[in-house]
Amino acid sequence: MKMDLAIRNGFLFDGAGNPAVKTDIGIRDGYIVRIGRIDETEAERTIDAKGLAACPGFIDMHNHVDNGVLAFPSVESYIMQGVTTSVTGNCGASMAPLDDESIELSRRYLAPFVPSSEKADWKWRTNAEYMKAIEANGTAQNLAFLVGQGTLRIAVKGFSPSAADDCEMARMKCLLRNALDDGCFGLSSGLIYPPGSFTEERELLELAGELARCGGMYATHLRNEGNFLAESAAEAIEIGRRWNIPVQLSHHKAVGRPNWGKVHHTLRMMEEARREGVDVCCDAYPYTAASTTVTSLLPPFALEGGVEATLERLRNSSERVRMAEEIRSKGCEWENWVAGARMENIFISECSRLPDVEGKSLREIVATYYSGRELLEGLFDFLADVECLAKMIVFAIDENDVKAVLAHPLSCVASDSWASAPSAGGKPHPRGYGTFPRFLRRYVLDGGLMTLQEGIRKITSMPASRIGLQDRGLLREGFRADMTLFDPDKIRDRATFEDPHRFPEGIPYVLVNGKVVVEEGRLADARPGMILRRA
Numbered sequence: 001m002k003m004d005l006a007i008r009n010g011f012l013f014d015g016a017g018n019p020a021v022k023t024d025i026g027i028r029d030g031y032i033v034r035i036g037r038i039d040e041t042e043a044e045r046t047i048d049a050k051g052l053a054a055c056p057g058f059i060d061m062h063n064h065v066d067n068g069v070l071a072f073p074s075v076e077s078y079i080m081q082g083v084t085t086s087v088t089g090n091c092g093a094s095m096a097p098l099d100d101e102s103i104e105l106s107r108r109y110l111a112p113f114v115p116s117s118e119k120a121d122w123k124w125r126t127n128a129e130y131m132k133a134i135e136a137n138g139t140a141q142n143l144a145f146l147v148g149q150g151t152l153r154i155a156v157k158g159f160s161p162s163a164a165d166d167c168e169m170a171r172m173k174c175l176l177r178n179a180l181d182d183g184c185f186g187l188s189s190g191l192i193y194p195p196g197s198f199t200e201e202r203e204l205l206e207l208a209g210e211l212a213r214c215g216g217m218y219a220t221h222l223r224n225e226g227n228f229l230a231e232s233a234a235e236a237i238e239i240g241r242r243w244n245i246p247v248q249l250s251h252h253k254a255v256g257r258p259n260w261g262k263v264h265h266t267l268r269m270m271e272e273a274r275r276e277g278v279d280v281c282c283d284a285y286p287y288t289a290a291s292t293t294v295t296s297l298l299p300p301f302a303l304e305g306g307v308e309a310t311l312e313r314l315r316n317s318s319e320r321v322r323m324a325e326e327i328r329s330k331g332c333e334w335e336n337w338v339a340g341a342r343m344e345n346i347f348i349s350e351c352s353r354l355p356d357v358e359g360k361s362l363r364e365i366v367a368t369y370y371s372g373r374e375l376l377e378g379l380f381d382f383l384a385d386v387e388c389l390a391k392m393i394v395f396a397i398d399e400n401d402v403k404a405v406l407a408h409p410l411s412c413v414a415s416d417s418w419a420s421a422p423s424a425g426g427k428p429h430p431r432g433y434g435t436f437p438r439f440l441r442r443y444v445l446d447g448g449l450m451t452l453q454e455g456i457r458k459i460t461s462m463p464a465s466r467i468g469l470q471d472r473g474l475l476r477e478g479f480r481a482d483m484t485l486f487d488p489d490k491i492r493d494r495a496t497f498e499d500p501h502r503f504p505e506g507i508p509y510v511l512v513n514g515k516v517v518v519e520e521g522r523l524a525d526a527r528p529g530m531i532l533r534r535a
């Protein structure tokens, strides 16, 4: 029987870190069926990969594609980068499970991240239902889900800051078990975001016990990536130690100039923990700017009760005084972006209510639209006026730290972005279009931080093994045919902060489950992606 496709004359990087070898790859029914010489007559179709690197499709260890895949099923911002699988549902915020009573709180909180689309009808409640909704609509990319600790907590106790009692704890554990049964690969947390920020370590430890029982990993956006980076890393490592479960420190970095360099310490902590038997790794994006929702500019108390309660506080003068005091106070334990990065380094990236501010810094916005107002007063006015429906980009990371983390053997690469398309507008962080080609161009091929085979390992087999994918992340006979073909001389990111909706160059072919999704550098309108479910 003929093969469906043969990729001939490419340099095969197997994803395991082995050096390249010139060979052919044969694909049938979505699987790699042969690696070795293939005659043109043996396949229905041939792609000539002369001069190209042929490697496993890239796997993004940390993103939020789940938010937008119903609106953007072609996932073109990722597919064009060669990313064939996303690990999603991160930072404590998954799209399920949802509870009838608290669904509006979740919807409102996630509003800046979930593009409006008739497909995103919020009718699902469980992860299984959400997965089915995506399957019905189709996806170009494979998706592996984590369930969010914040999402579990909202379902049980809304945005209440109080500790969970025994009954609430039991309900959260039950929801977690159900999510793992639905096929989620583990639990994510986002401990700077409500209600993760209200969660004590004890609650996390109890939930992690369920991961140990059912099998699953713990990925965490640390409680603090700035002044308390080491303490926060220690908290995450302790969870892995206590339950002997894999722990992933998400988008690892040190935020704020006074904290630059601290990643050397946390990387050593990770090495040490591994020597003691804790399976801890991290991931990172290749940029010196972070991006998140504007609500995280506010101190945790301001976020109690959900976004509507936050908006009321923003309109209340005595609450404003309290918020301003907490933002100005020295040595606060919450992650204070305004203090860490300063308002001239924080830019609004997307704001549907007031698109004119996109690309402007908070300082500029206050000066332009709230002139005469004191900076924080102007910021509160702005947040109230746009009802917190905005995202921001914060320049607060040191390039040397980015290099140190990316170069470290314990890191893999992650975009921390969401599904987008040029039609989405705004000025989102360019990582959504550029992470993987930028990593390869700037840090591997030009920067020389590692060999190309090692760089490819970090974006293929390493994330596959972190999440526990048995048949992806390597080019082996019998594995799924997720593949990315790129030109090492030409691959580069083109997305910039000024002009972020630009696809990269030098990636002429991408295959998902054996189907061509990028053809001669152009998006093919195909949706062969699968929802991956934990065995």
Ligand SMILES: [Zn+2]
Pocket (backbone or CB within 6 Å): 090, 091, 190, 221, 250, 251
């Ligand atoms: Zn995060």
